[in-house]
Amino acid sequence: MNQNFVRLNNGIEMPQLGLGCWDMWGADARRAVETALEIGYRLIDTAAMYRNEAEVGAALTTAALPRADVFVITKVANTDQGYDSTLRAYEASCRRLNLDFVDLYLVHWPVSGLRRETWRAMEKLYADGAVRAIGVCNYLSPFLREMDEYAGITPALNQCEITPYLFLKDLIIDCQTRSIQLQAWSPLLRGKRFNDPKLQAMAHKYGKTPAQILLRWALDHGISTIPKSASPERLKENFDVFDFSLTDADLAIMDGFNEDFRSSGEDPMRFW
Numbered sequence: 001m002n003q004n005f006v007r008l009n010n011g012i013e014m015p016q017l018g019l020g021c022w023d024m025w026g027a028d029a030r031r032a033v034e035t036a037l038e039i040g041y042r043l044i045d046t047a048a049m050y051r052n053e054a055e056v057g058a059a060l061t062t063a064a065l066p067r068a069d070v071f072v073i074t075k076v077a078n079t080d081q082g083y084d085s086t087l088r089a090y091e092a093s094c095r096r097l098n099l100d101f102v103d104l105y106l107v108h109w110p111v112s113g114l115r116r117e118t119w120r121a122m123e124k125l126y127a128d129g130a131v132r133a134i135g136v137c138n139y140l141s142p143f144l145r146e147m148d149e150y151a152g153i154t155p156a157l158n159q160c161e162i163t164p165y166l167f168l169k170d171l172i173i174d175c176q177t178r179s180i181q182l183q184a185w186s187p188l189l190r191g192k193r194f195n196d197p198k199l200q201a202m203a204h205k206y207g208k209t210p211a212q213i214l215l216r217w218a219l220d221h222g223i224s225t226i227p228k229s230a231s232p233e234r235l236k237e238n239f240d241v242f243d244f245s246l247t248d249a250d251l252a253i254m255d256g257f258n259e260d261f262r263s264s265g266e267d268p269m270r271f272w
């Protein structure tokens with residue numbers, strides 16, 4: 001199956017769609033990543049907080065793909081933020097993943113009081129060539145503006161909850177202006193809007209599933225997306241989205257689905 005790539009602000013390429021690995025553990029996690037890699041997924045998003053880096057690493061070992069063909073993302077846990085602890089956390093993640101380096105290392109949440117020092121460590125990892133790119137998660141615009149005061153390196157990517165039902169238009173524009181690639185987490189809203197008649201009508205129009213329409217909405221906005229599934233059928237379904245795109249008019253209609261709805265219930269501004 002085909003797929004798209006995006007170019008990050010430091011010139012490196014990343015598949016636009018990947019596998020999200022939250023909420024999968026042990027043998028299930030390993031099997032899901034192995035299946036995804038067999039299907040053709042080449043972007044894997046995990047995190048120290050997901051407690052499955054070792055299983056992701058084991059699946060990568062089994063797949064035995066050339067290292068350059070797989071783009072691996074992991075994240076520094078909130079409890080490891082700060083300068084020295086971030087540096088140590090990165091090494092520990094690489095060890096668990098059984099990798100010499102991670103393609104993209106992210107700050108998992110904008111933890112109060114630690115953002116500056118954590119980012120200083122991220123910049124050190126990047127300057128040392130230990131990681132190919134660095135970025136953040138859940139940095140809504142106030143956090144990005146604050147970064148202007150302390151960051152020497154612009155994050156390559158910002159991973160945020162963003163869907164038609166949480167249409168953060170200003171954040172999309174802000175990230176575009178700053179050359180920060182947006183990546184959507186919980187792009188399927190954990191299934192919480194699959195029954196919305198508006199979404200179902202759109203799926204019917206294109207002969208696709210609600211999940212595929214939600215993923216296409218992100219891709220057609222130029223957003224990277226990382227749906228999670230542990231089921232082989234749904235892994236295939238979620239990857240099978242490169243043979244169509246939404247018209248501009250339908251994209252605009254879906255932008256209008258906005259309800260400011262956070263499927264996780266987590267508002268990053270609680271860290272402000």
Ligand SMILES: NC(=O)c1ccc[n+]([C@@H]2O[C@H](COP(=O)([O-])OP(=O)(O)OC[C@H]3O[C@@H](n4cnc5c(N)ncnc54)[C@H](OP(=O)(O)O)[C@@H]3O)[C@@H](O)[C@H]2O)c1
Nearest residue numbers: 020021022137185186187188189190211227228229230234
């Ligand atoms: N940076 C952050 O703070 C942050 C926060 C949350 C998530 N994330 C990342 O984003 C990834 C995706 O988000 P998410 O896991 O919260 O939710 P999601 O991808 O929106 O939804 C996953 C849920 O939808 C189901 N599903 C998947 N494909 C489906 C399909 N085609 N049809 C019907 N149901 C389907 C999955 O079940 P099955 O497994 O049974 O298919 C699972 O229950 C995470 O795995 C993680 O990597 C990052």
